[in-house]
Amino acid sequence: MVRLHADYSTSSHFYAPMDHDGDDQATGGDDDEWSDTSSEITELDPAEFPRYFVERNGRLFHSHGGSPYPFPVDTDEQNRDKGIHALLKARLGRNYVGPVREILRQTVGRQRRALDLGTGTGIWVEEMAGEFPHVRFDGLDIVPIATRYPPANVMFEMHDIGEPFRYADGYYDLVHARSVSMAVHNYAVLLDEVARVLRPRGLFVAGEWMRGPAMIRGADPAVHLPRTTEFFRVVNNTLTVKNIFPVAPFLHELIEESNHFEDVHSRQIEIVVGGDARGNRFREMQKVYAESMRVVLVEAGRHSRREVDELVAGYLWELYHVPGMIHVYHAVHARRLPHG
Numbered sequence: 510m511v512r513l514h515a516d517y518s519t520s521s522h523f524y525a526p527m528d529h530d531g532d533d534q535a536t537g538g539d540d541d542e543w544s545d546t547s548s549e550i551t552e553l554d555p556a557e558f559p560r561y562f563v564e565r566n567g568r569l570f571h572s573h574g575g576s577p578y579p580f581p582v583d584t585d586e587q588n589r590d591k592g593i594h595a596l597l598k599a600r601l602g603r604n605y606v607g608p609v610r611e612i613l614r615q616t617v618g619r620q621r622r623a624l625d626l627g628t629g630t631g632i633w634v635e636e637m638a639g640e641f642p643h644v645r646f647d648g649l650d651i652v653p654i655a656t657r658y659p660p661a662n663v664m665f666e667m668h669d670i671g672e673p674f675r676y677a678d679g680y681y682d683l684v685h686a687r688s689v690s691m692a693v694h695n696y697a698v699l700l701d702e703v704a705r706v707l708r709p710r711g712l713f714v715a716g717e718w719m720r721g722p723a724m725i726r727g728a729d730p731a732v733h734l735p736r737t738t739e740f741f742r743v744v745n746n747t748l749t750v751k752n753i754f755p756v757a758p759f760l761h762e763l764i765e766e767s768n769h770f771e772d773v774h775s776r777q778i779e780i781v782v783g784g785d786a787r788g789n790r791f792r793e794m795q796k797v798y799a800e801s802m803r804v805v806l807v808e809a810g811r812h813s814r815r816e817v818d819e820l821v822a823g824y825l826w827e828l829y830h831v832p833g834m835i836h837v838y839h840a841v842h843a844r845r846l847p848h849g
C-alpha cells in the first residue's frame with residue numbers, strides 16, 4: 510500500500526499556472542507586493558491532486574512527463590527529506606550558508622522575496638518563513654506534497670524547474686536549491702534561469718550530496734567499502750544513461766563557469782554513518798535512500814532483480830557493519846553579478 514499524507518478536503522493552498530496565451534511572467538512591481546495570486550496562477554482543486562502522482566512497484570512517483578526525477582515521492586521519501594533537513598540544520602546550526610540575513614534584511618518600501626526550487630515537503634520554506642516573517646517565500650515542485658496550511662508569507666506552486674520560471678528578471682533576492690540534481694537534465698540551464706530571476710547581487714544558495722562512498726580521515730573507500738563502491742558505480746552509470754548527471758562534485762565550477770555569479774564559496778560537510786544518535790539516524794535515512802534506489806535500478810532494467818538485490822544488500826551490509834563510512838554534502842553560495 511502506497512502511503513501519502515493527503516487530505517483532499519477544503520482548499521488546497523497550492524497554485525498552478527493558468528492555461529492561457531500571452532505573457533505569463535509575474536512582474537515585480539504590483540501594488541500588492543505581498544500576495545501574488547495574480548492572473549497567471551490559480552488555486553489547485555484538491556480533487557486534482559491524484560493526477561500529480563502515479564503508483565509503480567508499490568511506490569508512489571510523480572506523474573510529470575518532463576522531469577527526469579526517478580525517486581518516489583511517497584511518505585518514506587518525504588520522511589527521509591525531513592530527516593536530512595533536520596540533520597543538516599543541526600550540523601550547520603541554521604537552515605542556510607552564506608549572507609542570507611544580510612540579503613533578506615527588512616528595508617522600508619521593498620518587499621524581500623525568496624524562491625525554493627524542488628521544495629518537496631516545503632519544510633525549508635516553512636522554517637525560513639518563520640525566521641524571516643517579512644519575506645515572501647515561494648516554493649516550486651511538480652508534486653503537491655508540501656503542507657496544505659502554509660504560513661501567510663508562503664506560497665507553493667506547481668512548476669517544472671527544468672522549464673523557464675514565470676517570474677520577471679531580478680524578481681528575487683534569494684534563490685535556494687537543495688538536492689535537486691536528479692530533478693533536471695542540465696544544471697547549467699537551471700543556473701541561467703536562477704541568475705535571470707535574481708536581482709543584481711542577489712544570493713544563490715545550493716546544496717547537493719555526493720553520490721558515492723567516502724571514509725573518515727581520507728581512507729580509501731574502494732578498500733574499506735568495496736560493496737558500497739560497486740553500488741554507487743552502478744547507481745551513477747544507471748542515472749547517466751537516464752541523462753541524470755552528478756552535480757555535487759562540480760557544483761562550484763558549474764556556478765563559476767556560468768559567468769552569472771561572483772563571490773562563489775563552497776563547503777564540504779561530512780556526515781558520519783553511525784557512531785552516535787545523529788549518525789544512527791543518518792544510517793536509517795540512507796537505508797530509505799537505498800530502498801528507493803532499489804526501485805530505480807530495477808525499473809532501469811540494466812540489471813536483473815537478483816543483481817539489484819545483491820547490490821543493495823552490499824551497501825546495506827557495509828552501512829551497518831563498517832565503521833567510519835561518511836557521506837559528503839557540498840554547500841555553495843554565490844552572488845549574482847551586479848550587471849548582465
Ligand SMILES: C[S@@+](CC[C@H](N)C(=O)[O-])C[C@H]1O[C@@H](n2cnc3c(N)ncnc32)[C@H](O)[C@@H]1O
Nearest residue numbers: 576578590627628629650651669670687688692
Ligand atoms: C530530494 S527532494 C528534495 C526536496 C527539498 N529540496 C529538500 O531538500 O527537502 C527533490 C524534490 O524535487 C522535486 N522535483 C523533481 N523534479 C522536479 C522538477 N523538474 N521541477 C520541480 N521539482 C522537481 C521532487 O518532487 C522532490 O520533491
